[in-house]
Amino acid sequence: MTAPVGFNVESVLKAIQQVVGLSSKENPINLHEPDFSGTQAWAYVRDCLDTGWVSTAGSWVSRFEQELCAFTGAKHAVAVSNGTVALRLALHLAGVRQGDEVLLPPLSFVATANAVAHLGAIPHFVDVEESAFGLCPFALSSRLEAIAERREDFLFNKETGRRIAAVLPVHVFGNPAKVDLLRSVADAWGLPVVEDAAEALASWRAGTHCGLFGLVGTLSFNGNKLITTGGGGALITDDAEIAKCARHLSTTAKQPHPWEFYHDAVGWNDRLPNLNAALGVAQLEDLDRRLQSKRLLAKCYEDALSGLKGVELTKEPTECRSNHWLMSLRFTADDPLIAQAQREELLKSAHSTGILLRPIWSPLHRLPMYETCSAGSLVVAENQALRLLNLPSSPQIMDGWAA
Structure with missing residues (x-):
């Protein structure tokens, strides 16, 4: 050769x-x-240390969420400990359960498929488009035409017998997928769209920020991202109920009370610590x-x-x-x-x-x-x-x- x-x-x-x-x-x-050069990272982290607010409660978490909303145009943001748990939580909120299938592209970081598997669900791979490597709308439509059948209110894969629960596009390397077309295909089949926008903070398609085309989107602030909180991730959405549930389940599903510990669902301890959020705010300013x-x-x-x-x-x-x-x-x-x-x-x-x-x-x-x-x-x-x-x-x- x-x-x-x-x-x-x-x-x-x-x-x-x-x-x-x-x-x-x-x-x-x-x-x-x-x-972190040229930012207020030292001052903001020092504020956490000086005040003692270093864990998941603290003003910097709320400020980080507010500034994410201001930048992306999302109505709601919920900051969590990393992008993988953000995606797992988003899929759970979209109704993905054990034994379900989720349609996603094969070109992505392993966390995309892992978030599906962590819920006991099964990835179902659909081809990408050549220009930006995102999930191909035409491949998605063709695949659904070939294997999907509706039974009452749900969609099933007639080859495996499993329920098809969601479509999971990925904005690869920060390049927006054709998510507007993907949303049209998903809507026609009655499937929710959960966007893996882990790499796509500050990426837009036709004036809409990545992560806001579907029911909910997720961001990552890992050490190699455009801004980093050390670890860190977030859910962004315009759906108030999704945001409310995300906040509740990511905080161990604890009911607010001055001293009682009462939890009304199986939740996760996923919230972003105040220290990490302070780093995020400093970099959002830059x-x-x-x-x-x-x-x-x-x-x-x-x-x-x-x-x-x-x-x-x-x-x-x-x-x-x-x-x-x-x-x-x-x-x-x-x-x-x-x-x-x-x-x-x-x-x-x-x-x-x-x-x-x-x-x-x-x-x-x-x-x-x-x-x-x-x-x-x-x-x-x-x-x-x-x-x-x-x-x-x-x-x-x-x-x-x-x-």
Whole structure:
């Protein structure tokens, strides 16, 4: 197997180095690093320590939720300890129960499928669309036409006999999925949409923030996200009852009382601590600057990689504004195995110089715990999984340009 004439790994690596600057194994450039410089993070965390409000109660939690609402346009936000529990809780609130199936794409971080499995439900994989790697509306419609049947008020998979409970789109790398079309398909079949917007804070489609197209959406504030609270996640929704239930169940389903401990349901201890929320508020105040740096970084990559054969920078979807969380290089060889070999060559060269590129995740349906799950044709996901590589995407890379 030989690479097409014109592809040159040294040229691609040089273009990346032109953007990210000097690196070495001792001083690597990571994929996406946290940054608290220029924020009030120290002051806000110190306030938690000085007042003693360090756990799940405290003013910074409420302020963080309010500021998430103000930024995204959501009517309600509920902050929790991480993105995975946010998604598990969101699916539970949408009615997903043990033995149900949830329709989701195979190109996502493992937490998307794990949140389904944590409820005792089963992932059901549907193919992605090629441009932004989100769940494909046409594949979803075709899959439902092939396997779904209605029995009274519920939808069932006639091949497995299990109830189909929800549709779970993912906004991959911060690029908005075609969630408006997905919502139309889901509505036609009477299925709720729960959005995994873990990577998509500050990403919009047609003026609506990701996570607000369906019944409920979830965000993540893990250490590698656009803003981080160490761990942390949130549910965002316009549904007051969903928000009320989320807040209650994530606080051990305890009924408010000055001293009595009375719990009226099986809940979880999921709420975000005040310390973490303070970090989040400090970075939300800096979010516009970070987004501007991200857009500049994307333009620098576009310029540096322009004209190189065999690779392309994936583009922002039309009618969307992406947060550019992770910028992605796609290898364009006709044969996906050649593209995979080229990707491996670049990975080895870049890592030897301390530039820590990363391939896309292993497709979820290839993981041992999910390989027996139901799935439609996944030809696009299989093809793209061999081609994609994430570039260093920290907004502070642009600080080196200004220095």
